[in-house]
Amino acid sequence: MRDDLKRVKKKLSLTFAIAIIWTCAVFGLLYYLGIDLLSYYIEAGSCMIYYNEKPYIDEFQQYVSDNDISTTDVEQYDEWMSEHDVAFYSVQEMGKVIYNKSNVDKLISPAKNMYDYRFTGSYELPVQFSDIEAEVFIYTGFTEKYYIALMIFDVGFSLMMGIVFVYLRIRKIIAGYQTELEASQEQEKKARQEKDELMRNMAHDLRTPLTGLMTHIDIMKLENEVDEENQKYLDIVTDKVMDIKTQMDNLLDFSMASSEKNIELDKPIETEYAVGDYLSEMYAVLKERGYSIDINKLNWEKVKIAVNVGLISRIFANLTDNICKYADIDKPIVMETCFTKNNFKVKIGNGICDDKTLLESTGIGLKSVDMMMLRMNGNMSYSREHGKFWVKLEFPIVK
Known part of the structure; x- marks a missing residue:
């Protein structure tokens, strides 16, 4: 530079x-x-x-x-x-x-x-x-x-010719650097695409041994049902393998969200059908894990939003995994929806554990969510308020 x-x-x-x-x-x-x-x-x-x-x-x-x-x-x-x-x-x-x-x-x-x-x-x-x-x-x-008129004309014409010369030279310099910049951008784009492709391939390749490892762990659990000590260590191994799988999924999500490949949105549908099913699935998973959930402020209006099913599915799966990892199980999970003239918002809040902090993690999960929301013309934000960690998803309403 x-x-x-x-x-x-x-x-x-x-x-x-x-x-x-x-x-x-x-x-x-x-x-x-x-x-x-x-x-x-x-x-x-x-x-x-x-x-x-x-x-x-x-x-x-x-x-x-x-x-x-x-x-x-x-x-x-x-x-x-x-x-x-x-x-x-x-x-x-x-x-x-x-x-x-x-x-x-x-x-x-x-x-x-x-x-x-x-x-x-x-x-x-x-x-x-x-x-x-x-x-x-x-x-x-x-x-x-x-x-005097000749002098004025001479000075004016000479200055004009000098300015024209400078303008043409600067335009030529800019054109040259623009060509170099376009070539550099094209090279960077190609390198980025190759990197994204490598990340996706690595994620897919690692899933196979992880799946095999999970199978072996399940077999070992069956063979050691009576041995509580072994079961304890196998549960720890299972959790670590699941953490690796989650990180691989996050890596794949991030690669997909950051790629320059066009993302096509599905046909606009009402918010309850576009998002409600995924909130219900999140509710069921969290309930099974022992969390209490407050849905008193969950309501729906007959307005439509346009989303990509693949992205919205990964967003809620990502948020669910984060809550399971970092939320305080003794504090209720809050799910809210609200509507403005132009936007539909989903807010999800969870209690913050003293010994587990989401912001101390790599943060790739939330970064992936943010980028996937941007690909759907929406946005994501998070904040800490009154002892809770809030994630807000905002979708533009389709008129």
């Missing part, structure tokens, strides 16, 4: 590093190509400068004429330029600069040519001052918005 995380981190770090380089490369390429194309369009490919400058020149000519301004009246036409937010202007006579001034910082470097009187010579227009006619160029920053 740690190695997998290191591999993922390494791949992600490499992905982001390549994405940064890729984004910068795309940005640089688009920037220089865009600047060249935009500069060509502004400077040679259109009349943008002329159409933007002409209204200012006309208005400036009117101002000069109305106020009888000469080329030396710098303060007067400088005031007009400031009022009209002119970024740069130049006044020349016969190619000789009389005056030029920039009113803004040169933030957009590609537009700085507009502040260079050597570049603007071809865009100068004549203005008649009171002393001479001069060539004037007026620039109000009308090209900067195109360069």
Whole structure:
């Protein structure tokens, strides 16, 4: 797991590093190509400068004429330029600069040519001052918005390309690990199936010698009927063999419940017929063993549940064995049923022996019951309340 995380981190770090380089490369390429194309369009490919400058020149000519301004009246036409937010202007006579001034910082470097009187010579227009006619160029920053738009587009497009690259790389990494995970899950599933099959085969194989052993014990009991001492030891052996058989049954139940084989539920039937017969069988077995049983809260309603006969049979056989093993015979066994709007519940409680504790066992019996209930869309829970150990089985009611 740690190695997998290191591999993922390494791949992600490499992905982001390549994405940064890729984004910068795309940005640089688009920037220089865009600047060249935009500069060509502004400077040679259109009349943008002329159409933007002409209204200012006309208005400036009117101002000069109305106020009888000469080329030396710098303060007067400088005031007009400031009022009209002119970024740069130049006044020349016969190619000789009389005056030029920039009113803004040169933030957009590609537009700085507009502040260079050597570049603007071809865009100068004549203005008649009171002393001479001069060539004037007026620039109000009308090209900067195109360069700003180009920068915004370039940054946005470059980032988008970087994000797309990261997304595609991460998706490829996830797809690769998903393929590995599916292969691993398939391998685990196969191993689990083989393990379940092995457990079932072992349980079946062990049943044969256990059955033979029980037969020999029964024969020995008959042969030693008069020998109380031998009978005592044979009874102990019988109990231990039965314990082994019970554990084998639990192991088989657990294997069946935990397998991925589909469990089909039988046709929904009323609760009394789905569960009642098994409670009656449990009642008979426990009564025979000497337990007293309280069934005063055992009642039935005409609602239906869907169960699997094989699983429900094993559940109650398992619970019966647990009670016989761990319950206090001097305390009554309680069987209850209750109904809610959506569920049918069976509660079975038994007294707790001081010297026998169910929770100190392996617990495989209850785990098997829990898993078998889940396979039937129900659930099992247990608790200790008022000196009793309670097991609750909950089945969904079929509408």
